[in-house]
Amino acid sequence: MVYSSSLVVSAGSSSDSEGLCLSEEDDDGDEHLLGDATSPLAEFLSFKQEAVGGRHKEALHGKAMDSPLLSVMSHLLTFLERYSHMQRLQQRAQEYRSQLRVLETQRRKRIKELRATYRQKLRDKMSVIGNLEGVISEQQSLLEKIQTGGGSLYPLYPVPVLSPLSPHAQGGIHQLVESISSLQQERNTLLDELASLRQEVEQRGSEKQKLASDFQQQIQDLKQSIEEREDELIRLRTETGVTDSEKRILHLTAENESLKQSLSVTQRLLQQLSSIPSQSNTALIKENESLRTRVLQLETSLHLRAEQLSQLERENEQTEWRKREELRRLDDRIQGLQLELEKEKGKEPEIQYISKTVEVESPGTLRSLVKAEERNKQFAEQLSDQSKRCSHLEEQLRGSEEIAAGLRHKIVEYESEIGKLREDLLKEITHLEATKDEAVKEAAECSEQHLDQLREQFTGNIRVLCRVKPVTAEDQQEGSHATVVTTDLDNDSVVTMLHKGRDRTFELDKVFQPQATQEEVFQEIESLVTSCIDGYNVCIFAYGQTGSGKTYTMEGSVENPGINQRALKALFSEIEDRKGIWSYLITVSLVEIYNEVLRDLLSKDPSEKLEIKINPDGSGQLHVPGLRVIEVKSFQHIKKILALGRRNRITHGTKMNQHSSRSHALLTITVTGTDLTSEARTTGKLNLVDLAGSERVWKSGAEGDRLKEAQNINRSLLALGDVIQALRAKQTHVPFRNSRLTYLLQDSLGKGNKTVMVVQISSLESNVGETMCSLKFAQRVCKVELGPASRKIESPGSSDFFS
Numbered sequence: 001m002v003y004s005s006s007l008v009v010s011a012g013s014s015s016d017s018e019g020l021c022l023s024e025e026d027d028d029g030d031e032h033l034l035g036d037a038t039s040p041l042a043e044f045l046s047f048k049q050e051a052v053g054g055r056h057k058e059a060l061h062g063k064a065m066d067s068p069l070l071s072v073m074s075h076l077l078t079f080l081e082r083y084s085h086m087q088r089l090q091q092r093a094q095e096y097r098s099q100l101r102v103l104e105t106q107r108r109k110r111i112k113e114l115r116a117t118y119r120q121k122l123r124d125k126m127s128v129i130g131n132l133e134g135v136i137s138e139q140q141s142l143l144e145k146i147q148t149g150g151g152s153l154y155p156l157y158p159v160p161v162l163s164p165l166s167p168h169a170q171g172g173i174h175q176l177v178e179s180i181s182s183l184q185q186e187r188n189t190l191l192d193e194l195a196s197l198r199q200e201v202e203q204r205g206s207e208k209q210k211l212a213s214d215f216q217q218q219i220q221d222l223k224q225s226i227e228e229r230e231d232e233l234i235r236l237r238t239e240t241g242v243t244d245s246e247k248r249i250l251h252l253t254a255e256n257e258s259l260k261q262s263l264s265v266t267q268r269l270l271q272q273l274s275s276i277p278s279q280s281n282t283a284l285i286k287e288n289e290s291l292r293t294r295v296l297q298l299e300t301s302l303h304l305r306a307e308q309l310s311q312l313e314r315e316n317e318q319t320e321w322r323k324r325e326e327l328r329r330l331d332d333r334i335q336g337l338q339l340e341l342e343k344e345k346g347k348e349p350e351i352q353y354i355s356k357t358v359e360v361e362s363p364g365t366l367r368s369l370v371k372a373e374e375r376n377k378q379f380a381e382q383l384s385d386q387s388k389r390c391s392h393l394e395e396q397l398r399g400s401e402e403i404a405a406g407l408r409h410k411i412v413e414y415e416s417e418i419g420k421l422r423e424d425l426l427k428e429i430t431h432l433e434a435t436k437d438e439a440v441k442e443a444a445e446c447s448e449q450h451l452d453q454l455r456e457q458f459t460g461n462i463r464v465l466c467r468v469k470p471v472t473a474e475d476q477q478e479g480s481h482a483t484v485v486t487t488d489l490d491n492d493s494v495v496t497m498l499h500k501g502r503d504r505t506f507e508l509d510k511v512f513q514p515q516a517t518q519e520e521v522f523q524e525i526e527s528l529v530t531s532c533i534d535g536y537n538v539c540i541f542a543y544g545q546t547g548s549g550k551t552y553t554m555e556g557s558v559e560n561p562g563i564n565q566r567a568l569k570a571l572f573s574e575i576e577d578r579k580g581i582w583s584y585l586i587t588v589s590l591v592e593i594y595n596e597v598l599r600d601l602l603s604k605d606p607s608e609k610l611e612i613k614i615n616p617d618g619s620g621q622l623h624v625p626g627l628r629v630i631e632v633k634s635f636q637h638i639k640k641i642l643a644l645g646r647r648n649r650i651t652h653g654t655k656m657n658q659h660s661s662r663s664h665a666l667l668t669i670t671v672t673g674t675d676l677t678s679e680a681r682t683t684g685k686l687n688l689v690d691l692a693g694s695e696r697v698w699k700s701g702a703e704g705d706r707l708k709e710a711q712n713i714n715r716s717l718l719a720l721g722d723v724i725q726a727l728r729a730k731q732t733h734v735p736f737r738n739s740r741l742t743y744l745l746q747d748s749l750g751k752g753n754k755t756v757m758v759v760q761i762s763s764l765e766s767n768v769g770e771t772m773c774s775l776k777f778a779q780r781v782c783k784v785e786l787g788p789a790s791r792k793i794e795s796p797g798s799s800d801f802f803s
């Protein structure tokens with residue numbers, strides 16, 4: 001018993017101790033405090049109280065104070081503080097880990113989305129490639145056919161043929177091949193990117209594993225550190241060997257053990273977390289919560305222990321002070337006794353008797369002196385022991401501090417590593433996102449480009465050309481000839497008109513200058529016209545107000561013929577080129593629609609009304625019973641036929657145009673080709689339509705029959721507009737039957753046909769309203785898509801012959 005008797009605890013300090021919590025579970029239970037006899041701390045405190053009662057008695061025995069306990073306590077306090085700090089750091093690490101997990105989840109989600117987008121893009125591209133490959137294989141089979149000499153489409157060319165396909169078709173195939181190879185390259189690039197993404201994901205996984213093993217290592221270190229502390233405590237316990245101190249140390253050891261267990265629980269949880277990456281976020285969050293709660297509990301417990309220890313420290317300080325006081329008193333007493341002894345020694349014996357008395361008294365004093373010296377020696381030894389212990393504990397403390405510093409350093413390193421990893425991860429994610437966005441954008445742009453090209457190559461949009469009528473001598477005679485329409489020499493697809501004080505610009509497929517010749521206009525549509533030889537249906541119609549030049553463009557004059565004559569001339573020229581390989585039959589019919597009545601302009605009796613019916617052959621094609629279809633033998637022949645038609649066409653004078661044609665004129669040229677080798681047949685139809693004037697009724701100043709004419713014209717043009725509108729909206733029902741005109745044009749305006757509309761406009765200011773209407777109509781038509789042009793070709797023996 002070294003120091004128990006020296007514990008002096010005041011009533012106040014004792015009651016202060018009552019506020020201490022004894023275990024983790026006693027956070028709120030005040031009633032469990034001092035009264036809980038089973039608690040080690042309660043035992044300790046009750047021991048102290050007992051010690052208060054017997055302190056004087058103990059003091060008399062002169063028991064030495066025990067400063068090592070103080071050091072142990074202080075040492076423990078420091079350790080617990082550090083441990084608590086370490087716990088906080090661990091908590092922060094846990095938070096970082098959860099943040100990392102969230103980021104990782106987000107990144108995975110993002111990668112998943114990107115993959116899905118890529119897969120969709122790839123699927124789209126694959127389907128485009130599939131389409132293209134189909135077209136190529138079709139082209140290639142045709143090419144092979146031509147090269148092997150069997151089933152040539154162009155039998156008029158001598159064999160061997162160096163370039164059996166037209167340059168346009170070859171260019172198309174070349175473009176297609178290039179498109180496919182670029183698409184395939186793109187697909188490969190995307191696949192590479194996907195592979196690299198997978199690699200990155202794997203790399204992230206291994207990094208995460210590494211991080212987890214680092215955490216494990218950290219925990220292992222902490223565990224080791226705790227074990228060291230434990231050993232230290234055992235050693236201290238052995239050194240002190242005091243019963244109450246032992247109790248206290250045992251208690252602290254038990255606490256330490258519980259902390260250790262908590263740590264191992266945390267460690268196990270961390271292991272679980274790292275070994276089950278696919279665990280749901282909710283479970284992880286729950287576990288995080290429970291861990292956080294556990295850490296909080298441990299923190300509270302540690303805080304209480306710290307308070308308890310500080311209380312003990314205070315008590316120890318008091319005890320130490322009292323011991324010092326006692327020691328000082330003993331020293332004073334020894335000194336007093338020594339002085340007294342010296343004084344006695346210094347006295348001369350006055351008489352023999354007195355000397356004897358001194359001799360009698362001297363042994364007692366000497367004994368006292370010896371006793372005092374012995375005690376003094378004991379105290380000195382005890383002091384030297386204490387100093388040794390102190391220095392030993394100081395060394396231990398230094399060692400602990402070093403370990404703690406090492407741990408702190410490790411934690412800092414670990415935190416910075418986490419921060420760095422997080423930054424790297426964020427950078428990586430940003431970089432990946434940027435790369436993916438760029439790739440997706442590029443892919444989208446590329447797809448758009450290809451789609452545009454394909455659309456251009458394979459769809460039969462209605463092409464809209466605009467021809468501006470020059471100001472003629474007639475116009476100048478009529479008065480004001482101010483113009484409001486301007487064209488752009490550098491951009492042949494825009495036309496601008498001044499309307500109500502502001503410029504309105506329209507973008508069409510082609511705008512002809514007023515001075516454009518008939519030849520220039522025809523060149524623009526020549527390839528389309530001749531494509532009907534290969535089995536395509538083509539429709540060219542002129543639209544515009546009265547006097548804007550529709551008839552001029554379609555028919556022209558004898559000296560300067562228009563599209564009709566030039567088209568037939570071009571057809572005959574092309575047929576001539578294919579002579580000997582293909583044989584062709586060209587037939588024409590010419591009708592007019594006047595007041596919704598269909599008449600045959602080539603008939604001997606043009607007043608006879610004709611009806612439009614479905615062909616009884618079951619082909620579903622339209623059929624006009626009684627219509628005269630003339631086989632054209634030569635170009636000269638067609639000239640005569642057209643002249644007959646022109647004569648029969650009803651013309652009436654109006655305010656707007658002295659020789660206005662008030663009807664729609666439809667010239668239909670049917671070209672049937674037969675391959676002389678394979679006997680395959682193609683049928684193409686070329687419809688050339690000169691529409692009646694589109695001016696508004698009020699402006700034409702029409703009355704009576706003229707008013708009825710104008711109304712019918714407007715009605716049929718309105719029906720044409722409705723048909724175009726329906727085609728544009730891709731409606732399943734297109735109202736072709738709403739007028740004779742649209743009904744007749746059904747097989748030329750519908751899906752799979754090639755259509756050109758020449759919008760005729762006047763540049764005169766006086767016609768500004770009509771010009772505006774015509775251009776608006778043209779702009780609407782421009783957006784109509786008829787789908788890929790289809791060709792009418794039949795193998796020999798097929799009964800589905802296009803008539």
Ligand SMILES: Nc1ncnc2c1ncn2[C@@H]1O[C@H](COP(=O)(O)OP(=O)(O)OP(=O)(O)O)[C@@H](O)[C@H]1O
Pocket residue numbers: 468469470472514544545546547548549550551552553657659660661662691692693694760
């Ligand atoms: N590009 C042009 N160059 C020279 N003269 C032209 C041109 N376009 C039209 N004209 C002349 O303008 C006049 C009216 O032209 P045209 O008869 O072709 O008009 P239109 O639109 O067919 O009229 P309508 O609807 O009444 O039949 C004619 O005398 C024609 O020669």
